[in-house]
Amino acid sequence: MTQNTPLPPCHSVTARTAQRVLSAAQLKAMGVPAGRAVEQCGAGGPWQQPLPGVFVLHPGPLSGPERLRSALLYAGRPPVSGRRTAAARVADPAYGEAMLTGLAALSLYGFAAAPPVASVEGVDVLVPRVRRLRSAGYARLLRTAELPRPERVDGLPVAPVARALADAVAGLGEAVTVRRLLTEAVRGGHCEPAVLVGELNRAKVLGRPQVVHAVDTLLAEGRAMAEERLYDMVRAHGLKEPLWNVDLRLPGGPHLGGVDAYWPDEAVAVELDTRAPRHSRLEGGRRQEEHEAEWSAYAARREHLERLGVTVVHLTPKKLRDAREQQATVVRTALMAAADREPAAYVMILPR
Structure with a gap:
Protein backbone atom coordinates (compact mmCIF):
# COMPACT_ATOMS: atom_id res chain seq x y z
CA MET A 1 0.00 0.00 0.00
CA PRO A 61 -13.18 8.43 25.10
CA LEU A 62 -12.14 4.80 25.58
CA SER A 63 -14.56 2.46 27.30
CA GLY A 64 -13.38 0.28 30.16
CA PRO A 65 -13.03 -2.85 28.00
CA GLU A 66 -11.13 -0.86 25.38
CA ARG A 67 -8.63 0.32 27.99
CA LEU A 68 -8.09 -3.26 29.13
CA ARG A 69 -7.64 -4.63 25.63
CA SER A 70 -5.30 -1.81 24.62
CA ALA A 71 -3.12 -2.39 27.71
CA LEU A 72 -2.91 -6.10 26.89
CA LEU A 73 -2.06 -5.41 23.25
CA TYR A 74 0.68 -3.01 24.32
CA ALA A 75 2.18 -5.50 26.79
CA GLY A 76 1.58 -8.65 24.77
CA ARG A 77 4.28 -10.18 22.67
CA PRO A 78 5.13 -13.77 21.65
CA PRO A 79 7.36 -15.58 24.20
CA VAL A 80 10.97 -14.47 23.90
CA SER A 81 12.25 -18.05 24.04
CA GLY A 82 10.91 -21.18 22.44
CA ARG A 83 9.71 -22.40 25.84
CA ARG A 84 5.92 -22.33 26.07
CA THR A 85 4.63 -21.79 29.56
CA ALA A 86 1.17 -22.69 30.82
CA ALA A 87 0.25 -19.03 30.38
CA ALA A 88 1.43 -18.96 26.77
CA ARG A 89 -0.48 -22.12 25.87
CA VAL A 90 -3.84 -20.58 26.74
CA ALA A 91 -3.30 -16.89 25.95
CA ASP A 92 -4.58 -15.02 22.93
CA PRO A 93 -1.72 -14.83 20.36
CA ALA A 94 -2.21 -11.06 20.23
CA TYR A 95 -1.45 -10.78 23.95
CA GLY A 96 1.45 -13.22 24.17
CA GLU A 97 1.90 -14.16 27.83
CA ALA A 98 0.46 -10.90 29.17
CA MET A 99 -2.52 -11.05 31.52
CA LEU A 100 -4.51 -8.55 33.54
CA THR A 101 -3.98 -8.41 37.30
CA GLY A 102 -4.61 -6.05 40.21
CA LEU A 103 -7.77 -3.97 40.52
CA ALA A 104 -8.64 -4.24 36.83
CA ALA A 105 -8.69 -8.03 37.10
CA LEU A 106 -10.76 -7.94 40.29
CA SER A 107 -13.26 -5.65 38.61
CA LEU A 108 -13.62 -8.18 35.79
CA TYR A 109 -14.17 -10.92 38.38
CA GLY A 110 -17.09 -8.87 39.70
CA PHE A 111 -15.65 -7.69 43.02
CA ALA A 112 -17.96 -5.09 44.53
CA ALA A 113 -15.03 -3.60 46.48
CA ALA A 114 -13.04 -3.00 43.28
CA PRO A 115 -13.69 0.12 41.19
CA PRO A 116 -15.50 -0.26 37.85
CA VAL A 117 -13.24 -1.13 34.91
CA ALA A 118 -13.72 2.28 33.32
CA SER A 119 -12.50 4.09 36.45
CA VAL A 120 -9.42 1.97 37.22
CA GLU A 121 -6.64 4.55 37.00
CA GLY A 122 -3.82 2.17 36.13
CA VAL A 123 -4.30 -1.14 34.33
CA ASP A 124 -1.84 -3.65 35.80
CA VAL A 125 -0.55 -6.28 33.37
CA LEU A 126 1.61 -9.26 34.32
CA VAL A 127 4.43 -10.00 31.87
CA PRO A 128 7.48 -12.31 31.94
CA ARG A 129 10.50 -10.87 33.71
CA VAL A 130 12.53 -11.00 30.48
CA ARG A 131 10.28 -8.41 28.80
CA ARG A 132 12.13 -5.12 28.35
CA LEU A 133 9.04 -3.08 27.60
CA ARG A 134 8.32 -0.26 30.04
CA SER A 135 5.06 0.92 31.51
CA ALA A 136 3.34 3.57 29.41
CA GLY A 137 0.30 5.73 30.04
CA TYR A 138 -2.29 3.77 31.97
CA ALA A 139 -0.63 0.41 31.19
CA ARG A 140 1.47 -0.62 34.20
CA LEU A 141 3.68 -3.64 33.60
CA LEU A 142 4.41 -5.98 36.50
CA ARG A 143 7.25 -8.40 35.78
CA THR A 144 7.37 -11.86 37.31
CA ALA A 145 9.67 -14.86 37.03
CA GLU A 146 6.76 -17.32 37.09
CA LEU A 147 3.52 -16.46 35.36
CA PRO A 148 0.39 -18.11 36.74
CA ARG A 149 -2.03 -19.89 34.45
CA PRO A 150 -4.58 -17.24 33.42
CA GLU A 151 -8.34 -17.43 33.58
CA ARG A 152 -10.52 -16.19 30.72
CA VAL A 153 -12.97 -13.47 31.72
CA ASP A 154 -14.96 -11.67 29.03
CA GLY A 155 -12.53 -13.09 26.50
CA LEU A 156 -9.46 -11.59 28.18
CA PRO A 157 -6.58 -13.38 29.96
CA VAL A 158 -6.76 -12.58 33.68
CA ALA A 159 -4.54 -13.66 36.56
CA PRO A 160 -6.16 -15.99 39.13
CA VAL A 161 -8.06 -14.18 41.88
CA ALA A 162 -5.47 -14.75 44.62
CA ARG A 163 -2.64 -13.40 42.45
CA ALA A 164 -4.71 -10.42 41.28
CA LEU A 165 -5.57 -9.64 44.90
CA ALA A 166 -1.94 -9.77 46.03
CA ASP A 167 -0.89 -7.46 43.19
CA ALA A 168 -3.74 -5.08 44.02
CA VAL A 169 -2.93 -5.03 47.75
CA ALA A 170 0.73 -4.30 46.96
CA GLY A 171 -0.37 -0.99 45.48
CA LEU A 172 -2.98 -0.03 48.08
CA GLY A 173 -2.45 1.92 51.27
CA GLU A 174 -6.01 2.17 52.54
CA ALA A 175 -6.75 -0.44 55.20
CA VAL A 176 -10.51 -0.37 54.66
CA THR A 177 -10.20 -1.19 50.96
CA VAL A 178 -7.69 -3.97 51.65
CA ARG A 179 -9.98 -5.54 54.24
CA ARG A 180 -13.01 -5.34 51.97
CA LEU A 181 -11.20 -6.95 49.06
CA LEU A 182 -9.78 -9.82 51.13
CA THR A 183 -13.07 -10.43 52.92
CA GLU A 184 -15.01 -10.46 49.66
CA ALA A 185 -12.56 -12.96 48.19
CA VAL A 186 -13.26 -15.47 50.97
CA ARG A 187 -16.96 -14.80 51.56
CA GLY A 188 -17.65 -14.83 47.83
CA GLY A 189 -15.92 -18.18 47.40
CA HIS A 190 -13.40 -16.75 44.94
CA CYS A 191 -10.41 -18.44 46.60
CA GLU A 192 -9.29 -20.22 49.75
CA PRO A 193 -7.43 -18.41 52.54
CA ALA A 194 -4.45 -20.76 52.17
CA VAL A 195 -3.91 -19.79 48.56
CA LEU A 196 -4.53 -16.10 49.18
CA VAL A 197 -2.19 -15.82 52.14
CA GLY A 198 0.48 -17.64 50.15
CA GLU A 199 0.19 -15.06 47.37
CA LEU A 200 0.29 -12.19 49.86
CA ASN A 201 3.45 -13.70 51.29
CA ARG A 202 4.98 -14.00 47.82
CA ALA A 203 4.20 -10.31 47.23
CA LYS A 204 5.91 -9.47 50.57
CA VAL A 205 2.96 -7.46 51.87
CA LEU A 206 1.94 -9.54 54.91
CA GLY A 207 3.88 -7.30 57.29
CA ARG A 208 2.13 -4.11 56.25
CA PRO A 209 -0.13 -2.63 58.95
CA GLN A 210 -3.12 -2.41 56.61
CA VAL A 211 -2.77 -6.13 55.80
CA VAL A 212 -2.00 -7.72 59.19
CA HIS A 213 -5.42 -7.28 60.79
CA ALA A 214 -7.20 -8.05 57.52
CA VAL A 215 -5.39 -11.38 57.27
CA ASP A 216 -6.31 -12.33 60.84
CA THR A 217 -9.95 -11.65 60.01
CA LEU A 218 -9.57 -13.53 56.74
CA LEU A 219 -8.23 -16.66 58.44
CA ALA A 220 -10.94 -16.60 61.10
CA GLU A 221 -13.64 -16.30 58.45
CA GLY A 222 -12.03 -19.04 56.40
CA ARG A 223 -12.09 -21.36 59.39
CA ALA A 224 -15.76 -20.61 60.08
CA MET A 225 -16.69 -21.21 56.44
CA ALA A 226 -14.82 -24.51 56.36
CA GLU A 227 -16.66 -25.69 59.47
CA GLU A 228 -19.98 -24.68 57.92
CA ARG A 229 -19.14 -26.68 54.79
CA LEU A 230 -18.37 -29.69 56.97
CA TYR A 231 -21.72 -29.36 58.77
CA ASP A 232 -23.51 -29.08 55.43
CA MET A 233 -21.70 -32.11 54.02
CA VAL A 234 -22.67 -34.33 56.97
CA ARG A 235 -26.32 -33.30 56.84
CA ALA A 236 -26.79 -33.10 53.08
CA HIS A 237 -25.36 -36.58 52.53
CA GLY A 238 -27.16 -38.30 55.38
CA LEU A 239 -24.12 -39.10 57.48
CA LYS A 240 -24.58 -39.96 61.12
CA GLU A 241 -24.33 -36.85 63.32
CA PRO A 242 -20.92 -36.72 65.02
CA LEU A 243 -19.73 -34.94 68.13
CA TRP A 244 -18.53 -31.55 66.94
CA ASN A 245 -15.30 -29.80 67.98
CA VAL A 246 -14.05 -32.07 70.74
CA ASP A 247 -10.74 -32.86 72.42
CA LEU A 248 -9.55 -36.44 72.79
CA ARG A 249 -7.54 -37.62 75.78
CA LEU A 250 -6.38 -40.95 77.19
CA PRO A 251 -7.80 -41.64 80.68
CA GLY A 252 -5.15 -40.39 83.07
CA GLY A 253 -2.87 -39.89 80.10
CA PRO A 254 -1.80 -37.27 77.60
CA HIS A 255 -3.94 -34.96 75.51
CA LEU A 256 -4.37 -36.46 72.04
CA GLY A 257 -5.50 -33.29 70.31
CA GLY A 258 -8.66 -31.65 69.09
CA VAL A 259 -10.72 -32.79 66.12
CA ASP A 260 -13.52 -31.08 64.23
CA ALA A 261 -15.87 -34.08 64.20
CA TYR A 262 -15.77 -37.42 66.00
CA TRP A 263 -17.91 -40.55 65.76
CA PRO A 264 -17.18 -42.39 69.03
CA ASP A 265 -18.92 -45.66 68.13
CA GLU A 266 -16.85 -45.98 64.96
CA ALA A 267 -13.71 -44.21 66.31
CA VAL A 268 -13.54 -41.98 63.24
CA ALA A 269 -12.30 -38.39 63.46
CA VAL A 270 -12.32 -35.58 60.88
CA GLU A 271 -9.75 -32.82 61.03
CA LEU A 272 -9.92 -29.71 58.86
CA ASP A 273 -6.65 -28.31 57.60
CA THR A 274 -7.00 -24.57 58.14
CA ARG A 275 -3.72 -24.06 59.97
CA ALA A 276 -1.05 -24.04 57.30
CA PRO A 277 -1.74 -20.52 55.98
CA ARG A 278 -0.69 -18.90 59.24
CA HIS A 279 2.89 -19.98 58.66
CA SER A 280 3.09 -18.02 55.45
CA ARG A 281 3.06 -14.93 57.63
CA LEU A 282 6.52 -15.69 58.96
CA GLU A 283 9.66 -14.89 57.04
CA GLY A 284 12.60 -16.86 55.73
CA GLY A 285 14.11 -19.73 57.71
CA ARG A 286 11.90 -19.13 60.72
CA ARG A 287 8.79 -19.61 58.58
CA GLN A 288 10.15 -22.88 57.21
CA GLU A 289 11.13 -24.15 60.66
CA GLU A 290 7.74 -23.31 62.14
CA HIS A 291 5.97 -24.88 59.18
CA GLU A 292 7.95 -28.11 59.50
CA ALA A 293 7.45 -28.20 63.27
CA GLU A 294 3.68 -27.77 62.87
CA TRP A 295 3.37 -30.57 60.37
CA SER A 296 5.68 -32.84 62.36
CA ALA A 297 3.45 -32.36 65.41
CA TYR A 298 0.34 -32.99 63.31
CA ALA A 299 1.80 -36.17 61.78
CA ALA A 300 2.85 -37.47 65.20
CA ARG A 301 -0.62 -36.77 66.65
CA ARG A 302 -2.32 -38.49 63.73
CA GLU A 303 -0.04 -41.54 63.99
CA HIS A 304 -0.71 -41.76 67.73
CA LEU A 305 -4.47 -41.70 67.19
CA GLU A 306 -4.27 -44.34 64.48
CA ARG A 307 -2.15 -46.60 66.71
CA LEU A 308 -4.97 -46.36 69.21
CA GLY A 309 -7.40 -47.49 66.53
CA VAL A 310 -8.88 -44.05 65.67
CA THR A 311 -9.23 -43.40 61.96
CA VAL A 312 -8.37 -39.78 61.12
CA VAL A 313 -9.84 -38.31 57.92
CA HIS A 314 -8.00 -35.20 56.79
CA LEU A 315 -10.10 -32.70 54.79
CA THR A 316 -9.21 -29.32 53.32
CA PRO A 317 -11.60 -26.38 52.81
CA LYS A 318 -10.97 -26.54 49.07
CA LYS A 319 -11.98 -30.20 48.88
CA LEU A 320 -15.14 -29.47 50.85
CA ARG A 321 -15.98 -26.66 48.45
CA ASP A 322 -15.13 -28.32 45.14
CA ALA A 323 -15.74 -32.02 45.81
CA ARG A 324 -18.19 -32.28 48.69
CA GLU A 325 -19.84 -35.48 47.49
CA GLN A 326 -16.49 -37.17 47.09
CA GLN A 327 -15.42 -36.14 50.58
CA ALA A 328 -18.71 -37.42 52.00
CA THR A 329 -17.96 -40.77 50.38
CA VAL A 330 -14.53 -40.82 52.02
CA VAL A 331 -16.05 -40.23 55.47
CA ARG A 332 -18.87 -42.73 54.88
CA THR A 333 -16.35 -45.38 53.81
CA ALA A 334 -14.32 -44.81 56.98
CA LEU A 335 -17.46 -45.17 59.11
CA MET A 336 -18.53 -48.38 57.36
CA ALA A 337 -15.04 -49.87 57.66
CA ALA A 338 -15.17 -49.54 61.44
CA ALA A 339 -17.05 -52.84 61.72
CA ASP A 340 -14.09 -54.68 60.20
CA ARG A 341 -11.46 -53.16 62.49
CA GLU A 342 -10.31 -54.12 65.93
CA PRO A 343 -12.04 -52.06 68.63
CA ALA A 344 -10.24 -48.80 69.32
CA ALA A 345 -8.70 -47.96 72.66
CA TYR A 346 -10.96 -46.08 75.05
CA VAL A 347 -10.47 -42.33 74.85
CA MET A 348 -12.06 -39.54 76.83
CA ILE A 349 -14.06 -36.98 74.84
CA LEU A 350 -14.07 -33.42 76.13
CA PRO A 351 -15.62 -30.25 74.71
CA ARG A 352 -13.16 -28.02 72.99
Whole structure:
Protein backbone atom coordinates (compact mmCIF):
# COMPACT_ATOMS: atom_id res chain seq x y z
CA MET A 1 0.00 0.00 0.00
CA THR A 2 1.56 3.31 -1.11
CA GLN A 3 1.27 6.67 0.54
CA ASN A 4 -1.52 7.65 -1.84
CA THR A 5 -3.50 4.42 -1.59
CA PRO A 6 -6.86 5.06 0.12
CA LEU A 7 -7.05 3.69 3.63
CA PRO A 8 -9.77 1.10 4.23
CA PRO A 9 -12.73 2.80 5.95
CA CYS A 10 -12.67 2.60 9.73
CA HIS A 11 -16.03 0.83 9.84
CA SER A 12 -14.90 -1.91 7.42
CA VAL A 13 -11.89 -2.79 9.55
CA THR A 14 -14.06 -2.80 12.66
CA ALA A 15 -16.64 -5.04 11.03
CA ARG A 16 -13.98 -7.56 10.01
CA THR A 17 -12.48 -7.78 13.48
CA ALA A 18 -15.49 -7.09 15.73
CA GLN A 19 -13.02 -4.92 17.68
CA ARG A 20 -12.24 -1.25 17.72
CA VAL A 21 -8.86 -1.72 19.39
CA LEU A 22 -6.03 -3.14 17.28
CA SER A 23 -2.28 -3.36 17.41
CA ALA A 24 -0.02 -2.05 14.67
CA ALA A 25 0.74 -5.67 13.74
CA GLN A 26 -2.94 -6.51 13.40
CA LEU A 27 -3.56 -3.46 11.22
CA LYS A 28 -0.55 -4.30 9.07
CA ALA A 29 -1.96 -7.79 8.52
CA MET A 30 -5.12 -6.07 7.22
CA GLY A 31 -3.14 -3.99 4.77
CA VAL A 32 -2.78 -0.83 6.87
CA PRO A 33 0.91 0.06 7.38
CA ALA A 34 2.02 1.73 10.61
CA GLY A 35 2.62 5.09 8.94
CA ARG A 36 -0.89 5.29 7.56
CA ALA A 37 -2.37 4.24 10.90
CA VAL A 38 -0.48 7.03 12.66
CA GLU A 39 -1.80 9.53 10.11
CA GLN A 40 -5.35 8.67 11.09
CA CYS A 41 -4.57 9.70 14.66
CA GLY A 42 -3.73 13.32 13.83
CA ALA A 43 -5.76 16.28 15.03
CA GLY A 44 -9.36 15.74 14.02
CA GLY A 45 -8.59 12.26 12.72
CA PRO A 46 -10.95 9.30 13.06
CA TRP A 47 -8.56 7.17 15.15
CA GLN A 48 -6.40 7.60 18.22
CA GLN A 49 -3.23 5.99 19.61
CA PRO A 50 -3.58 5.74 23.41
CA LEU A 51 -0.48 3.58 23.81
CA PRO A 52 2.57 2.98 21.61
CA GLY A 53 1.69 0.57 18.81
CA VAL A 54 -2.00 0.39 19.78
CA PHE A 55 -4.80 2.07 17.85
CA VAL A 56 -8.42 2.73 18.77
CA LEU A 57 -10.62 3.11 15.71
CA HIS A 58 -12.71 6.01 16.98
CA PRO A 59 -11.89 9.48 18.34
CA GLY A 60 -14.00 9.44 21.51
CA PRO A 61 -13.18 8.43 25.10
CA LEU A 62 -12.14 4.80 25.58
CA SER A 63 -14.56 2.46 27.30
CA GLY A 64 -13.38 0.28 30.16
CA PRO A 65 -13.03 -2.85 28.00
CA GLU A 66 -11.13 -0.86 25.38
CA ARG A 67 -8.63 0.32 27.99
CA LEU A 68 -8.09 -3.26 29.13
CA ARG A 69 -7.64 -4.63 25.63
CA SER A 70 -5.30 -1.81 24.62
CA ALA A 71 -3.12 -2.39 27.71
CA LEU A 72 -2.91 -6.10 26.89
CA LEU A 73 -2.06 -5.41 23.25
CA TYR A 74 0.68 -3.01 24.32
CA ALA A 75 2.18 -5.50 26.79
CA GLY A 76 1.58 -8.65 24.77
CA ARG A 77 4.28 -10.18 22.67
CA PRO A 78 5.13 -13.77 21.65
CA PRO A 79 7.36 -15.58 24.20
CA VAL A 80 10.97 -14.47 23.90
CA SER A 81 12.25 -18.05 24.04
CA GLY A 82 10.91 -21.18 22.44
CA ARG A 83 9.71 -22.40 25.84
CA ARG A 84 5.92 -22.33 26.07
CA THR A 85 4.63 -21.79 29.56
CA ALA A 86 1.17 -22.69 30.82
CA ALA A 87 0.25 -19.03 30.38
CA ALA A 88 1.43 -18.96 26.77
CA ARG A 89 -0.48 -22.12 25.87
CA VAL A 90 -3.84 -20.58 26.74
CA ALA A 91 -3.30 -16.89 25.95
CA ASP A 92 -4.58 -15.02 22.93
CA PRO A 93 -1.72 -14.83 20.36
CA ALA A 94 -2.21 -11.06 20.23
CA TYR A 95 -1.45 -10.78 23.95
CA GLY A 96 1.45 -13.22 24.17
CA GLU A 97 1.90 -14.16 27.83
CA ALA A 98 0.46 -10.90 29.17
CA MET A 99 -2.52 -11.05 31.52
CA LEU A 100 -4.51 -8.55 33.54
CA THR A 101 -3.98 -8.41 37.30
CA GLY A 102 -4.61 -6.05 40.21
CA LEU A 103 -7.77 -3.97 40.52
CA ALA A 104 -8.64 -4.24 36.83
CA ALA A 105 -8.69 -8.03 37.10
CA LEU A 106 -10.76 -7.94 40.29
CA SER A 107 -13.26 -5.65 38.61
CA LEU A 108 -13.62 -8.18 35.79
CA TYR A 109 -14.17 -10.92 38.38
CA GLY A 110 -17.09 -8.87 39.70
CA PHE A 111 -15.65 -7.69 43.02
CA ALA A 112 -17.96 -5.09 44.53
CA ALA A 113 -15.03 -3.60 46.48
CA ALA A 114 -13.04 -3.00 43.28
CA PRO A 115 -13.69 0.12 41.19
CA PRO A 116 -15.50 -0.26 37.85
CA VAL A 117 -13.24 -1.13 34.91
CA ALA A 118 -13.72 2.28 33.32
CA SER A 119 -12.50 4.09 36.45
CA VAL A 120 -9.42 1.97 37.22
CA GLU A 121 -6.64 4.55 37.00
CA GLY A 122 -3.82 2.17 36.13
CA VAL A 123 -4.30 -1.14 34.33
CA ASP A 124 -1.84 -3.65 35.80
CA VAL A 125 -0.55 -6.28 33.37
CA LEU A 126 1.61 -9.26 34.32
CA VAL A 127 4.43 -10.00 31.87
CA PRO A 128 7.48 -12.31 31.94
CA ARG A 129 10.50 -10.87 33.71
CA VAL A 130 12.53 -11.00 30.48
CA ARG A 131 10.28 -8.41 28.80
CA ARG A 132 12.13 -5.12 28.35
CA LEU A 133 9.04 -3.08 27.60
CA ARG A 134 8.32 -0.26 30.04
CA SER A 135 5.06 0.92 31.51
CA ALA A 136 3.34 3.57 29.41
CA GLY A 137 0.30 5.73 30.04
CA TYR A 138 -2.29 3.77 31.97
CA ALA A 139 -0.63 0.41 31.19
CA ARG A 140 1.47 -0.62 34.20
CA LEU A 141 3.68 -3.64 33.60
CA LEU A 142 4.41 -5.98 36.50
CA ARG A 143 7.25 -8.40 35.78
CA THR A 144 7.37 -11.86 37.31
CA ALA A 145 9.67 -14.86 37.03
CA GLU A 146 6.76 -17.32 37.09
CA LEU A 147 3.52 -16.46 35.36
CA PRO A 148 0.39 -18.11 36.74
CA ARG A 149 -2.03 -19.89 34.45
CA PRO A 150 -4.58 -17.24 33.42
CA GLU A 151 -8.34 -17.43 33.58
CA ARG A 152 -10.52 -16.19 30.72
CA VAL A 153 -12.97 -13.47 31.72
CA ASP A 154 -14.96 -11.67 29.03
CA GLY A 155 -12.53 -13.09 26.50
CA LEU A 156 -9.46 -11.59 28.18
CA PRO A 157 -6.58 -13.38 29.96
CA VAL A 158 -6.76 -12.58 33.68
CA ALA A 159 -4.54 -13.66 36.56
CA PRO A 160 -6.16 -15.99 39.13
CA VAL A 161 -8.06 -14.18 41.88
CA ALA A 162 -5.47 -14.75 44.62
CA ARG A 163 -2.64 -13.40 42.45
CA ALA A 164 -4.71 -10.42 41.28
CA LEU A 165 -5.57 -9.64 44.90
CA ALA A 166 -1.94 -9.77 46.03
CA ASP A 167 -0.89 -7.46 43.19
CA ALA A 168 -3.74 -5.08 44.02
CA VAL A 169 -2.93 -5.03 47.75
CA ALA A 170 0.73 -4.30 46.96
CA GLY A 171 -0.37 -0.99 45.48
CA LEU A 172 -2.98 -0.03 48.08
CA GLY A 173 -2.45 1.92 51.27
CA GLU A 174 -6.01 2.17 52.54
CA ALA A 175 -6.75 -0.44 55.20
CA VAL A 176 -10.51 -0.37 54.66
CA THR A 177 -10.20 -1.19 50.96
CA VAL A 178 -7.69 -3.97 51.65
CA ARG A 179 -9.98 -5.54 54.24
CA ARG A 180 -13.01 -5.34 51.97
CA LEU A 181 -11.20 -6.95 49.06
CA LEU A 182 -9.78 -9.82 51.13
CA THR A 183 -13.07 -10.43 52.92
CA GLU A 184 -15.01 -10.46 49.66
CA ALA A 185 -12.56 -12.96 48.19
CA VAL A 186 -13.26 -15.47 50.97
CA ARG A 187 -16.96 -14.80 51.56
CA GLY A 188 -17.65 -14.83 47.83
CA GLY A 189 -15.92 -18.18 47.40
CA HIS A 190 -13.40 -16.75 44.94
CA CYS A 191 -10.41 -18.44 46.60
CA GLU A 192 -9.29 -20.22 49.75
CA PRO A 193 -7.43 -18.41 52.54
CA ALA A 194 -4.45 -20.76 52.17
CA VAL A 195 -3.91 -19.79 48.56
CA LEU A 196 -4.53 -16.10 49.18
CA VAL A 197 -2.19 -15.82 52.14
CA GLY A 198 0.48 -17.64 50.15
CA GLU A 199 0.19 -15.06 47.37
CA LEU A 200 0.29 -12.19 49.86
CA ASN A 201 3.45 -13.70 51.29
CA ARG A 202 4.98 -14.00 47.82
CA ALA A 203 4.20 -10.31 47.23
CA LYS A 204 5.91 -9.47 50.57
CA VAL A 205 2.96 -7.46 51.87
CA LEU A 206 1.94 -9.54 54.91
CA GLY A 207 3.88 -7.30 57.29
CA ARG A 208 2.13 -4.11 56.25
CA PRO A 209 -0.13 -2.63 58.95
CA GLN A 210 -3.12 -2.41 56.61
CA VAL A 211 -2.77 -6.13 55.80
CA VAL A 212 -2.00 -7.72 59.19
CA HIS A 213 -5.42 -7.28 60.79
CA ALA A 214 -7.20 -8.05 57.52
CA VAL A 215 -5.39 -11.38 57.27
CA ASP A 216 -6.31 -12.33 60.84
CA THR A 217 -9.95 -11.65 60.01
CA LEU A 218 -9.57 -13.53 56.74
CA LEU A 219 -8.23 -16.66 58.44
CA ALA A 220 -10.94 -16.60 61.10
CA GLU A 221 -13.64 -16.30 58.45
CA GLY A 222 -12.03 -19.04 56.40
CA ARG A 223 -12.09 -21.36 59.39
CA ALA A 224 -15.76 -20.61 60.08
CA MET A 225 -16.69 -21.21 56.44
CA ALA A 226 -14.82 -24.51 56.36
CA GLU A 227 -16.66 -25.69 59.47
CA GLU A 228 -19.98 -24.68 57.92
CA ARG A 229 -19.14 -26.68 54.79
CA LEU A 230 -18.37 -29.69 56.97
CA TYR A 231 -21.72 -29.36 58.77
CA ASP A 232 -23.51 -29.08 55.43
CA MET A 233 -21.70 -32.11 54.02
CA VAL A 234 -22.67 -34.33 56.97
CA ARG A 235 -26.32 -33.30 56.84
CA ALA A 236 -26.79 -33.10 53.08
CA HIS A 237 -25.36 -36.58 52.53
CA GLY A 238 -27.16 -38.30 55.38
CA LEU A 239 -24.12 -39.10 57.48
CA LYS A 240 -24.58 -39.96 61.12
CA GLU A 241 -24.33 -36.85 63.32
CA PRO A 242 -20.92 -36.72 65.02
CA LEU A 243 -19.73 -34.94 68.13
CA TRP A 244 -18.53 -31.55 66.94
CA ASN A 245 -15.30 -29.80 67.98
CA VAL A 246 -14.05 -32.07 70.74
CA ASP A 247 -10.74 -32.86 72.42
CA LEU A 248 -9.55 -36.44 72.79
CA ARG A 249 -7.54 -37.62 75.78
CA LEU A 250 -6.38 -40.95 77.19
CA PRO A 251 -7.80 -41.64 80.68
CA GLY A 252 -5.15 -40.39 83.07
CA GLY A 253 -2.87 -39.89 80.10
CA PRO A 254 -1.80 -37.27 77.60
CA HIS A 255 -3.94 -34.96 75.51
CA LEU A 256 -4.37 -36.46 72.04
CA GLY A 257 -5.50 -33.29 70.31
CA GLY A 258 -8.66 -31.65 69.09
CA VAL A 259 -10.72 -32.79 66.12
CA ASP A 260 -13.52 -31.08 64.23
CA ALA A 261 -15.87 -34.08 64.20
CA TYR A 262 -15.77 -37.42 66.00
CA TRP A 263 -17.91 -40.55 65.76
CA PRO A 264 -17.18 -42.39 69.03
CA ASP A 265 -18.92 -45.66 68.13
CA GLU A 266 -16.85 -45.98 64.96
CA ALA A 267 -13.71 -44.21 66.31
CA VAL A 268 -13.54 -41.98 63.24
CA ALA A 269 -12.30 -38.39 63.46
CA VAL A 270 -12.32 -35.58 60.88
CA GLU A 271 -9.75 -32.82 61.03
CA LEU A 272 -9.92 -29.71 58.86
CA ASP A 273 -6.65 -28.31 57.60
CA THR A 274 -7.00 -24.57 58.14
CA ARG A 275 -3.72 -24.06 59.97
CA ALA A 276 -1.05 -24.04 57.30
CA PRO A 277 -1.74 -20.52 55.98
CA ARG A 278 -0.69 -18.90 59.24
CA HIS A 279 2.89 -19.98 58.66
CA SER A 280 3.09 -18.02 55.45
CA ARG A 281 3.06 -14.93 57.63
CA LEU A 282 6.52 -15.69 58.96
CA GLU A 283 9.66 -14.89 57.04
CA GLY A 284 12.60 -16.86 55.73
CA GLY A 285 14.11 -19.73 57.71
CA ARG A 286 11.90 -19.13 60.72
CA ARG A 287 8.79 -19.61 58.58
CA GLN A 288 10.15 -22.88 57.21
CA GLU A 289 11.13 -24.15 60.66
CA GLU A 290 7.74 -23.31 62.14
CA HIS A 291 5.97 -24.88 59.18
CA GLU A 292 7.95 -28.11 59.50
CA ALA A 293 7.45 -28.20 63.27
CA GLU A 294 3.68 -27.77 62.87
CA TRP A 295 3.37 -30.57 60.37
CA SER A 296 5.68 -32.84 62.36
CA ALA A 297 3.45 -32.36 65.41
CA TYR A 298 0.34 -32.99 63.31
CA ALA A 299 1.80 -36.17 61.78
CA ALA A 300 2.85 -37.47 65.20
CA ARG A 301 -0.62 -36.77 66.65
CA ARG A 302 -2.32 -38.49 63.73
CA GLU A 303 -0.04 -41.54 63.99
CA HIS A 304 -0.71 -41.76 67.73
CA LEU A 305 -4.47 -41.70 67.19
CA GLU A 306 -4.27 -44.34 64.48
CA ARG A 307 -2.15 -46.60 66.71
CA LEU A 308 -4.97 -46.36 69.21
CA GLY A 309 -7.40 -47.49 66.53
CA VAL A 310 -8.88 -44.05 65.67
CA THR A 311 -9.23 -43.40 61.96
CA VAL A 312 -8.37 -39.78 61.12
CA VAL A 313 -9.84 -38.31 57.92
CA HIS A 314 -8.00 -35.20 56.79
CA LEU A 315 -10.10 -32.70 54.79
CA THR A 316 -9.21 -29.32 53.32
CA PRO A 317 -11.60 -26.38 52.81
CA LYS A 318 -10.97 -26.54 49.07
CA LYS A 319 -11.98 -30.20 48.88
CA LEU A 320 -15.14 -29.47 50.85
CA ARG A 321 -15.98 -26.66 48.45
CA ASP A 322 -15.13 -28.32 45.14
CA ALA A 323 -15.74 -32.02 45.81
CA ARG A 324 -18.19 -32.28 48.69
CA GLU A 325 -19.84 -35.48 47.49
CA GLN A 326 -16.49 -37.17 47.09
CA GLN A 327 -15.42 -36.14 50.58
CA ALA A 328 -18.71 -37.42 52.00
CA THR A 329 -17.96 -40.77 50.38
CA VAL A 330 -14.53 -40.82 52.02
CA VAL A 331 -16.05 -40.23 55.47
CA ARG A 332 -18.87 -42.73 54.88
CA THR A 333 -16.35 -45.38 53.81
CA ALA A 334 -14.32 -44.81 56.98
CA LEU A 335 -17.46 -45.17 59.11
CA MET A 336 -18.53 -48.38 57.36
CA ALA A 337 -15.04 -49.87 57.66
CA ALA A 338 -15.17 -49.54 61.44
CA ALA A 339 -17.05 -52.84 61.72
CA ASP A 340 -14.09 -54.68 60.20
CA ARG A 341 -11.46 -53.16 62.49
CA GLU A 342 -10.31 -54.12 65.93
CA PRO A 343 -12.04 -52.06 68.63
CA ALA A 344 -10.24 -48.80 69.32
CA ALA A 345 -8.70 -47.96 72.66
CA TYR A 346 -10.96 -46.08 75.05
CA VAL A 347 -10.47 -42.33 74.85
CA MET A 348 -12.06 -39.54 76.83
CA ILE A 349 -14.06 -36.98 74.84
CA LEU A 350 -14.07 -33.42 76.13
CA PRO A 351 -15.62 -30.25 74.71
CA ARG A 352 -13.16 -28.02 72.99
